[in-house]
Amino acid sequence: MFFETINTIKSLRAEIAELSAMEKRLSAPLLQDYSDIPKVLALYENLTGASCSGGSWAVVANRKKFIFVAVFLFAPLMMLGGSMPRRLRAELGRALGVKSESSISNNWADAFFYYNHYRNFKEEAERIIDQIVRAMEL
16 A cells, blocks of 8 residues: 555655646747837737727726736746736847836736636737737747
């Protein structure tokens, strides 16, 4: 019986290692070079016909959606509760002309809420992500 337990634990460890490797593969960012953020922003604006700069309500809503798209592409583990890489926050702020990094985090929190609670936001974000992935040949 004791050896059976040891073999079961050994089997579980192998399965855990396999699942961890699979998780690492599946959660890898599609994009890693933050210098691609302006290119992604330009694609986003071309695909949606919407601007992400300025202060109107529509622009703020577009900015939130863009931040969601960018996070999905550059830091997908945030979708599972991970934290935003510091440099990503700064690079998003630079591309969007937003000086406050906390504004980027707040916009992400709002966008993540919208994604989880509003079907239209979710469908549009996923459609845009698919189009950007195809356009960038990822």
